[in-house]
Amino acid sequence: MASEDVQDNDEILLHLYMHDYFIKNNMHETAASLRQEAGVPNNSVQIDHPQGILKEWWSSCSDIILKEFSEAETSAQMSNHMMQTEEHQNTDDMLQQQQVICDQSLGFFTKDSKFHVSGKCHTDLHPAFFGEGNCLNCSTEEVLCCDFSSDGKLLAIAGREAKVMFWNIEDHNKFVTDESHSLPISDVRFKPNSTIVATSSYDKTVQIWDSAEAGKSPLKLQGHGDHVLSLDFHPRRTNLLCSSDRNNEIRFWDINQGSWTHIFKGATKQVRFEPRNGNLLATSSGNVVKVFDVQTYELYAVFKGHDKEVQSICWDPDGTRFISISEDSARLWSVSERKSLHELSSTGNNFQCCTFHPWNWKIWIIGGYRSFEVWNPYERNKTLTIDAHKELVSSLATSIDPEMVASTSYDKSVKLWASP
Numbered sequence: 001m002a003s004e005d006v007q008d009n010d011e012i013l014l015h016l017y018m019h020d021y022f023i024k025n026n027m028h029e030t031a032a033s034l035r036q037e038a039g040v041p042n043n044s045v046q047i048d049h050p051q052g053i054l055k056e057w058w059s060s061c062s063d064i065i066l067k068e069f070s071e072a073e074t075s076a077q078m079s080n081h082m083m084q085t086e087e088h089q090n091t092d093d094m095l096q097q098q099q100v101i102c103d104q105s106l107g108f109f110t111k112d113s114k115f116h117v118s119g120k121c122h123t124d125l126h127p128a129f130f131g132e133g134n135c136l137n138c139s140t141e142e143v144l145c146c147d148f149s150s151d152g153k154l155l156a157i158a159g160r161e162a163k164v165m166f167w168n169i170e171d172h173n174k175f176v177t178d179e180s181h182s183l184p185i186s187d188v189r190f191k192p193n194s195t196i197v198a199t200s201s202y203d204k205t206v207q208i209w210d211s212a213e214a215g216k217s218p219l220k221l222q223g224h225g226d227h228v229l230s231l232d233f234h235p236r237r238t239n240l241l242c243s244s245d246r247n248n249e250i251r252f253w254d255i256n257q258g259s260w261t262h263i264f265k266g267a268t269k270q271v272r273f274e275p276r277n278g279n280l281l282a283t284s285s286g287n288v289v290k291v292f293d294v295q296t297y298e299l300y301a302v303f304k305g306h307d308k309e310v311q312s313i314c315w316d317p318d319g320t321r322f323i324s325i326s327e328d329s330a331r332l333w334s335v336s337e338r339k340s341l342h343e344l345s346s347t348g349n350n351f352q353c354c355t356f357h358p359w360n361w362k363i364w365i366i367g368g369y370r371s372f373e374v375w376n377p378y379e380r381n382k383t384l385t386i387d388a389h390k391e392l393v394s395s396l397a398t399s400i401d402p403e404m405v406a407s408t409s410y411d412k413s414v415k416l417w418a419s420p
Contacts, residue, residue: 015040143408144186145395150193152399154211155406157414158185158199159394166211167414169404178215181207187230187270191255192238198255200228206243208255221253223260230270234278234294244271248285250292264297266290270312276319280335284310289324291335301338305331312353312395316361323364323377325351330366332377342377349373349385355396358403365405367393372407389413 015038022031034040141160148155155167163180167173183202190197195212206228208219226246234240241253244267252262267283273294274280280300281292289303289310303324312325321341323332327350332342349368357363357374366373369392374384389409397406405417 141184141412142391142410143394143412143414144184145188146397146406146408146414147188147190147197148397148399148404148406149190149195149211152402152404154190154195155397155414155416156188156190156197156211157408158188159408160184162201162203164188164197164199164209164211166214169399169402169416175214177209177218179217181205183227186228189232191233192235194238198231198233198241200231200243202227204228204245206231206241206253208241219255219258221255221258221260223251224249229268232271232273232281234273235275236278240278242271242273242281244268244283250281250283262297264292266292266299269310272313272315272322274319274335275315275317280319282313282315282322284313284324286310287326289313289322289333301335303331303333303338303340305340305343311351314354314356314364316356318361323354325354325366327351330354330364330373330375332364344373344375344377344383346373350392352392352394353396355398355405358398358400358405365396367396367407369393388415 015034019031019034019040022034143157144159146155146157153169155169157165157167161180162182162184164177164185166175181199181201181203185199185201187200188197195210197209197211199207199209199218201207204222204224204226206221206224208221210216221241221243224243224245224247226249228243228245231241231243234242239254239256241255242250243253244250246268248265248268250264250267250271251260253260267285267290269284272282274282279294281294283290283292287304287306287309289306291300291303292298293300306324306326306329308326308328310324310326313322314325315322320336321332321334323330328346330344330346330351331340333339334341344366346368349371351366351368351373353367355365357365362376362378364375364377366375367388370387370389372384372386372388372393374386376382388407389411390413391410393407393409395408398404399406403418407415407417409415
């Protein structure tokens with residue numbers, strides 16, 4: 001297709017998105033003017049993207065933009081390659097000498113999933129951390145879980161210490177809840193677009209906390225008969241919370257009422273709502289992943305293929321695919337096709353958790369024993385391994401804005417990985 005045709009199509013698509021935005025925000029006169037001036041049809045398509053019009057527009061055009069960027073960058077890299085080789089070697093030597101508890105640099109990923117330190121591009125470096133005062137050794141116990149707030153300003157962290165720590169990403173201040181669970185916290189999730197978090201615990205309860213009022217007693221949800229191992233908020237019906245326990249029981253809660261609304265079987269290890277509309281719920285029990293219809297509670301699909309217990313589930317932002325993690329492998333699944341699309345062997349790395357790259361959801365970050373695997377399942381066998389922690393990486397979380405990945409570990413620490 002000619003570049004002029006691509007540009008014309010993109011312009012038409014943008015006009016459609018703008019028209020839909022004006023209609024949804026009751027800007028009917030502006031929409032009418034746009035229809036007249038740009039020739040937008042009255043029956044134009046409706047756009048329903050949870051992160052807004054600009055995110056939808058970027059998603060639609062990113063392949064074209066990244067292709068052009070890649071071509072330009074390749075040309076520049078060819079001319080600079082010889083000059084950079086010696087400089088990179090010197091930087092490698094310096095970083096090897098600086099493997100201490102906290103470095104003074106900040107590591108980050110870029111669109112090509114390479115790891116950068118102090119502006120230099122590397123593919124096999126150890127990570128650099130925040131310097132003293134910003135490096136978070138947050139607990140005397142193992143850290144098991146974390147989650148970003150929707151605006152990316154707060155990171156909630158929890159684990160065997162049974163309290164919730166909130167880390168302010170902007171000023172790096174941290175504060176801890178006054179009260180706690182009586183046993184370790186297994187999962188923590190922010191309520192969308194709020195300061196509220198929910199925690200599940202081995203003490204058989206779910207608790208609701210407000211990070212804006214850390215000293216306030218949490219709302220306690222009781223009813224599970226065994227260790228509560230996971231939970232998640234619905235992306236749109238934000239009063240709806242789902243939790244699962246070791247007895248394979250799933251409970252739906254109305255947090256406004258403080259009571260459960262439905263109980264059914266199907267999950268022990270983890271529960272995650274499809275992130276776009278929340279119409280589906282992915283669950284894991286043993287080495288099987290099940291997907292349920294949230295409206296009817298009926299089983300939608302069953303995904304088999306793992307040899308060992310599924311430890312973690314992560315949806316892509318579009319809600320059409322998800323990745324499941326077991327100690328021995330990672331698998332990418334198509335929900336509509338009900339089949340595995342790609343598989344990555346852990347090769348002994350003891351996979352534990354996963355998240356998607358903040359720049360490109362096609363790239364996945366998988367936490368294992370002490371390290372990450374950065375995996376593009378659409379380019380099989382092409383992975384990048386990055387040393388990250390001193391023990392098993394227990395959880396990963398992604399913030400889109402600011403672009404950042406957080407990792408927690410049994411080594412009692414939390415680390416941030418930011419995009420430029």
